[in-house]
Amino acid sequence: MPVYQVEKLYDDDVLSSQVVEGENATKSAELVAGRPVLPRALQPYWYRVVDEREATKHEFSVSGSDEVRDFAK
Template sequence: MPRYQVEELYGEEVVAAQTMDVDEPRKAAERVAGAPISPRALQQHWFRVVDGEENTVFEFSLAEPVARDFSK
């Protein structure tokens, strides 16, 4: 099972980091976030997941809830 380094960032500042063994980088980010994530780092609060064996970096942000307007 791959090992990922997951860093939680606000802007460019790392505020937390941990290593975990999971099947894929998205799952690693979701476990740290404790919520669904988006496959792009589009927010101030985001997550960088590094696969040291493959030398690959992934970026994620929290998934924004879809706003629905039922008043129509």
């Protein structure tokens, strides 16, 4: 099974990083996030999944993220 480096980020700051063995990049991000992920949207919290063997990088966001939205602007 492939091994991925999964990083949780806030904007461009890495909050955590771990190595995950998973079926694919999406499944690896879901293991770390603890819920389904979607291709990255413009959300401050997101996940970067790197497959060094294939030299690929994937970006995901969590659907229905916990971010607080300010609609007062």
